[in-house]
Amino acid sequence: MRTHFCGLVDESLIGQTVTLCGWADVARNLGGVCFIDLRDHEGVVQVVAEPDDRPVFDAAADVGYEDCLRITGTVRARHSVNARIRTGRVEIVASRIEVLNKAETLPFYLHETPGEEARLTWRYLDLRRPEMQRMMRTRIRLVQALRRWLDARGFQDIETPILTKATPEGARDFLVPARMHPGEFYALPQSPQLFKQILMVAGFDRYYQIARCFRDEALRADRQLEFTQLDMEFAWVSERDVQDATEEMIRTVFREVVEVELDAAFPRMTYAEAMRRYGSDKPDLRIDLELVDVAPLVAHCEFKVFTDWAANPDGRVAALRVPEGAALSRKQIDELGAHAAKFGAKGLAWIKVEDAARGRDGVSSPIAKFLDDATLAAVLGATGAQSGDLLLFGAGAWKVVCDFMGAVRLKVGRDLGRVAAGWKPLWVTDFPMFEWDEEEGRYVALHHPFTAPAVDDEADLRANAKTAVSRGYDMVLNGNEIGGGSIRIHRSSMQSAVFELLGIGAEEAKAKFGFLLDALRFGAPPHGGIAFGIDRIAALMAGTESIRDVIAFPKTTTAQDLMTDAPSPIPDAQLAEVHVQVRARD
Template identity: 80%
Template sequence: MRTHYCGLVDESLIDQTVTLCGWVNTTRVQSHVVFIDLRDHEGVVQLVVDSDTAELFKAAAALGYEDCVRITGAVRLRQAANDKIRSGKVELLASAIEVLNKAEPLPFHAHENPGEDVRLKYRYLDLRTPDMQRKMRTRIKLVQALRRYLDERGFQDIETPILTKATPEGARDFLVPARMHEGEFYALPQSPQLFKQILMMAGFDRYYQIARCFRDEALRADRQLEFTQLDMEFAWVSERDVQDLTEEMIRSVFREVMGVELAAQFPRMTYEEAMRRFGSDKPDLRIPLEFTDIAELVKTCEFKVFTDWANHEDGRVVALRAPGAASLSRKQIDDIAAHAAKHGAKGLAWMKVDDLAKGLEGVTSPIAKFLDDATLTAILAATGAASGDLVLFGAASYKSASDFMGAVRIKLGRDLGLVADGWTPLWVTDFPMFEWDEEEGRYVALHHPFTAPAVDDVADLRANARTAVSRGYDMVLNGNEIGGGSIRIHNSAMQSAVFELLGIGAEEAEGKFGFLLDALKFGAPPHGGIAFGIDRIAALMAGTESIRDVIAFPKTTTAQCLMTGAPSPVPDKQLAEVHVSVRPKLAPTADGTAGQG
């Protein structure tokens, strides 16, 4: 239907007749000429219709916003070039106009910001806009570059099942009733983890897959119920083998897609160091703020919150210096405290350093009266505070204080304009093997149950489970975890021991993972891998904070597709075919718990 794309028409086509298809972006009707900006996925070109041909002029003047048209004409130089578009030096003198589909009045225009609900309901219109075209094409180029890099290095693209068995991956499974097996269910994969490990045992040394994954969890800007990851696995490798290759892969795709040169070697930081310095296992190194632990300085002060946690076995008292932030108002500081509260803080102490030389008299703080000169001097010296600085304090359990002060660090960095330009990649390594879950009274895996511990001895792992370190690693970019992986357990006895420590008994382990435990007995090679979040990387490349902007048809934060109306009820007949019935919601009882409906 067309000979060329709108955005690719240029001086090489002058005096040639071309046919273009696209949507009417704008029309400008003057007394003797109509100007039309025609748009397709490659960009915009200007078309001109003069009044010499009355019928053509009338047809051009009647064109409306987003009409779908085909126009033929001769390419010529523009009298006034438009340097903002690729085709800006030329225009088309139209000789034929065909309206392929007239557009009704639209719910919004491309230059408007109608809100995300409207955009998602009319996603096909949203995706037409130049900004969304740019974002989606960035994602497309990213996937193409990843495939090209891996194909050239002998990786094998192997598909794994979508209908599989429920496994513990840290989130709820999506369940699919099995029509031919009454009362039984498939699960949609949270990742291809076990299948890719099995592939290593089957002799496919280098595997990759652009895999669709599903997790029934709360949605956020960087979370979706269904998402896409680059899944990779290697046989006969160490951590460094995986890290070196994938680091070069990320450098390569950023160079190809963005024209960006990342660091020649990504820095490495242990989990312990990341939490100690930044309160996060995915620190944004563009922000130059770091923690100072002051527990030893406040163990005997008169501020009870500090002394309680400073003397607690698992406590932490941390200070965060914000240079030049003493000018913040009380309301601004209260906003920071409210942000900390959202991340678990029960309070946030603060101190403005008005004049460092005056000691206690030179500070403004609700807690100053609880500190003597020596303690105050020690704190200010330890943090490196100067006149005009603001110092914020957090005291709680080590993990809680790290979490909420880490969130405060990010907010301060953004609010104060301290986030540097550029890209700061990082490897975070040596994660804890387990976390203790107080509510469930058991260990949970920090990565997943198939991550190898740093020790090879099962007895050693059992004896030191609380402090055990794993062979897990994450790639972080500008404060975002973009990839996570580990060396896997390749020994059946060690895998059984890890299951046991996670509260998965022998019978349950056999029922859920018997095939894996069997496979590990038959010469399973050492292996490891990593998975990269395609959605997150694409969002970073496209310069957007929400992965919904780089997913063609995402769900809302309430887990709905506004365009199609999913999820939706299913007829009873269809439910009966898969042996499922829907129970009514349970009515609340007098004590607020769910009773019988």
């Protein structure tokens, strides 16, 4: 139907006849001449209909916004160059205009950003918008670059099952009734984790897959019910082998896709250091603010909140120095406290340092009266406080303080413009093996149950489960975890010990993971891997905060597809075929 793409017509085609297909991005009838900006996925080119060719002129005058057109014409140089577009030095003098499909009035103008509901209801129109085209094409180039890198290095693209077995760990599974096995269900995979480990046992050595994964969990800007990850696994490797290879891969694709040069070597930071300094296991290093532990300094002050948690071995008292933060109003400080409360804070203490040289007389704070001169001086010294600064304090359980003080650090950094330009990647390593779940009264895996511990002895792991460190690692970029992985357990006895510590008894382990335990008994090699979030990386490259902008057909935050009206009820007859009965809501 066409000879060229609209956005690729250039000066090399001057004098030639071309046929183009696209949408009427703009149609202007100036009386003596008609202009149509014709758009396809490559860009826009200007079409001119002149009055001496009356049928063409009349056809152009009748063109409406977003009409679907085919236009034949001759390429000529433009009198007035438009440097903003790639085709801005040429135009098409139309000799034939065909309306392939007349567009009705659109629900929104494509050169504006409509509301979220409108965007997702008419997603096919939203995707026509140039900005969405740009972001989606960034994602496409990312996947192409990843495949090139992996294929060139001998990685094998192997598909793993979509219909698989439900497991008791991680987020909720999406369940699929098995029609031929009444009362039994498949689960959609949360990741290909177990299958890629089995592939290492099977001798495939280097595996990858652009994998669709599913998790039935609450949504937010960087989460979807179904998502895409680059899944990788290596046999015969250590942590550094995986990290060095994938670090080079990420550097390469950023260079190729968005012309960004990342650090020649990504810094490494342990989980313990990241939490201590930044209150997060995915710290945004573009923000030059750090937490300082002050528990020893306030252990004997008269502020009970501080002293109680300073004396608690599982507690933390941390301070955050905000340079020039003393200018914040009481309302702004209260807003920071409300933000901290969303992450578990009971309160957010503060001190305004108006004149550091005057000591107590130079500060303003509701808690200053509870701190003697020596304690106040020690706190000011430890935090490096200077005149004009604001000190924020958090006290509570160690993990809770990390969470809310880390969140406050991010908010302050963004609100006060302390986010530096550029890209700050790093590796976070040496994650805890387990976390204690108070509600369930048992340990849960911080990464997943197949992550190897740093110790190689099962008895040692059992004796020191609370402080055990795993061989897990995450790649972080600008405060986003873009990849997470680990060296895996490759011995059946160690895997059984981990299951036991997680409260998965031998009988349940056999029922749920018997195939894995069996596979590990037959000479499973040491192996490890990582999974990268394609959606998240694409969003970072495209410069958007929401992964919905780089997913063609995403769900809303209420887990709905507004375009297709999914999920939707299923007829009773169809449910009966799969032996499912829907219970009425309580």
